[in-house]
Amino acid sequence: MADTAVAVLALVRFPASxxxxxxxxxxxxxxxxxxxxxxxxxxxxxLSRVPPDAAHGCTRE
Known part of the structure; x- marks a missing residue:
């Protein structure tokens, strides 16, 4: 399954920086x-919709 995802993502062209x-x-x-x-x-x-224990580490506070 991971190989399939990699194959699909490899086709996506990202713009240059x-x-x-x-x-x-x-x-x-x-x-x-x-x-x-x-x-x-x-x-x-x-983040207000995410339970506090799950949101831990998602903010700088």
Whole structure:
């Protein structure tokens, strides 16, 4: 089963890191802060639904 997953994942092409950097440059500082705030909100919402014993180690607190 693992071999099947590896075979499928091997077909996926990932963009070069320079592509990701180029995309990141398209956003100004305010937009980047907004994106980070949105990601943080999603993470908080997801972690609020995880039992505390299972969430241990998922946060910096």
């Amino acid at each position: 320079t592509t990701a950097a180029g995309q990141a440059r398209r956003f100004d500082t305010g937009q980047q802060r907004g994106i980070e705030a949105g990601i943080a909100a999603v993470n908080r919402r997801v």
